[in-house]
Amino acid sequence: MSTPVSSQAVIEDPRRRRAVLVAVCVALMAVIASVSGLGVAQPQLALEFDATQSTVLWFINSYAIALAALLLPLGAVGDRWGRKPVLLTGLAVFGVSNAAAGLAPAAEVMLAARVLSGVGAAMIMPVTLAVITSTFPAEERAKAIGVWTGVAGGGGILGMYLSAVLVDVASWRWLFVLPVALVLVAAVLTLRVVPATRERSAHRFDLVGSLTSTIAVLGLIFFLHEGPERGWAEPVTLLSLLAGAVATAGFVAWELRQPAPLLDVRLFAERGLSSGSVTLLAVFGVLAGISVVLLPYFQAVLGWSGLVATLGLMPMALPMMFASGLAPKVAARIGARSTMASGVFLAGVGLALLATFVSVDGGYLSVLPGMVAMGVGMGVSMPPSTEAITGALPRERQGVASALNDVTREFGTSLGVALLGAVLAAGYRDAIDPRLGGVPGPVADAARAGVANAVAAARDTTLVRAAQESFVHGWQQAMWSGFAVMAILFCYILFRGPRRG
Numbered sequence: 001m002s003t004p005v006s007s008q009a010v011i012e013d014p015r016r017r018r019a020v021l022v023a024v025c026v027a028l029m030a031v032i033a034s035v036s037g038l039g040v041a042q043p044q045l046a047l048e049f050d051a052t053q054s055t056v057l058w059f060i061n062s063y064a065i066a067l068a069a070l071l072l073p074l075g076a077v078g079d080r081w082g083r084k085p086v087l088l089t090g091l092a093v094f095g096v097s098n099a100a101a102g103l104a105p106a107a108e109v110m111l112a113a114r115v116l117s118g119v120g121a122a123m124i125m126p127v128t129l130a131v132i133t134s135t136f137p138a139e140e141r142a143k144a145i146g147v148w149t150g151v152a153g154g155g156g157i158l159g160m161y162l163s164a165v166l167v168d169v170a171s172w173r174w175l176f177v178l179p180v181a182l183v184l185v186a187a188v189l190t191l192r193v194v195p196a197t198r199e200r201s202a203h204r205f206d207l208v209g210s211l212t213s214t215i216a217v218l219g220l221i222f223f224l225h226e227g228p229e230r231g232w233a234e235p236v237t238l239l240s241l242l243a244g245a246v247a248t249a250g251f252v253a254w255e256l257r258q259p260a261p262l263l264d265v266r267l268f269a270e271r272g273l274s275s276g277s278v279t280l281l282a283v284f285g286v287l288a289g290i291s292v293v294l295l296p297y298f299q300a301v302l303g304w305s306g307l308v309a310t311l312g313l314m315p316m317a318l319p320m321m322f323a324s325g326l327a328p329k330v331a332a333r334i335g336a337r338s339t340m341a342s343g344v345f346l347a348g349v350g351l352a353l354l355a356t357f358v359s360v361d362g363g364y365l366s367v368l369p370g371m372v373a374m375g376v377g378m379g380v381s382m383p384p385s386t387e388a389i390t391g392a393l394p395r396e397r398q399g400v401a402s403a404l405n406d407v408t409r410e411f412g413t414s415l416g417v418a419l420l421g422a423v424l425a426a427g428y429r430d431a432i433d434p435r436l437g438g439v440p441g442p443v444a445d446a447a448r449a450g451v452a453n454a455v456a457a458a459r460d461t462t463l464v465r466a467a468q469e470s471f472v473h474g475w476q477q478a479m480w481s482g483f484a485v486m487a488i489l490f491c492y493i494l495f496r497g498p499r500r501g
Contacts, residue, residue, distance in 0.1 A: 076205070297475060428474035435463075
């Protein structure tokens, strides 16, 4: 059995470092694939469990909410109790819960299994990055973080495609074979190559900070997830926002008084932590929002199947993963700030291309250049942003630093889906309403609900064409909104980016 070592100890053997990197990236891939994978099986899940759309969405959202809410406290647990045992425990919980979900006989069992999967994922995700930052030497750390961010950024789309293949050729239950298989591989590699590192502290574990941070993230993420579905003004939605805001204020007030806080909020005054967090929030928000826009375009406008539509995202995912591996070399040459700004600038160019050239008749080629530019730009911007966050906290707090990185990503994803999705929907409705004169009431109502509904309900090609053109109008508004976010972020990085570079 491995003897615990200080977080200051690094792995000198490059072959073992590569093995450690493979181990944590396989574990990360299992978590990331489970975030997006179930979305491709929504119709099958509704039929299997005789479930409403709201229930099916809870199968998906409960995992993401549990994951986000527990990241900070479980990241701190990994620092204190040992990263290797927490990682192995998380893999065990995650594997068992995914197996239970794959065998679930009822909706209640599926929901419970997905919540438990989120708990396991919250143990795994921050530890994977903390293992890298605590065991890799400084000169190799940026490269390893680049690989990690590539898997985190592009892995979701790759996992979505593999999930779509499984649903298409087999059954939705096979979706859970992939994460279980990845967990088994990651567990074997972890036992063999990952060192047992932990931190000793003279102070008590920050239980109050952990509870308030969990309530804060739970309330705010619930608000962002459920607002589009339930309505932003519904009592339960507003109550979750209130709970999240009050808990956030309580968390900040408590942390400012603690000698050993869960997260020292004063560090947000430091350029690296603040700029890295804001960059990841915006980048993952726009990325998630773009995915919400692209899939309906492929399916309802171009007429592609779900499997082919997911494959259509690869020209964005693969360059993102490649660019993430290249970004540390770029940062070493021109500096972290310039690299982050360059990536954001290129992502903005991609959004402008997507907004300018998309059309119903232009097809896939009208969006391909923008997708590639988006993938490269976001891939370049993510590694230095992640390293800015992890570098701002001391080595003994790397579990918390990694968890903060992950919480920021989750917030950005939820925020991007909510906001860009709302812009798309509003733009679509504004464009389709004037074109529904003389259309029968039920068909008009279906057309107002969305382009996919319009295509399914329309009896003539004129209405289908009107819905598709209206969707493109909404698309353009969403893309320009994303471009505005990237433009503001670009200026922010130039003025508030990491001091070095």
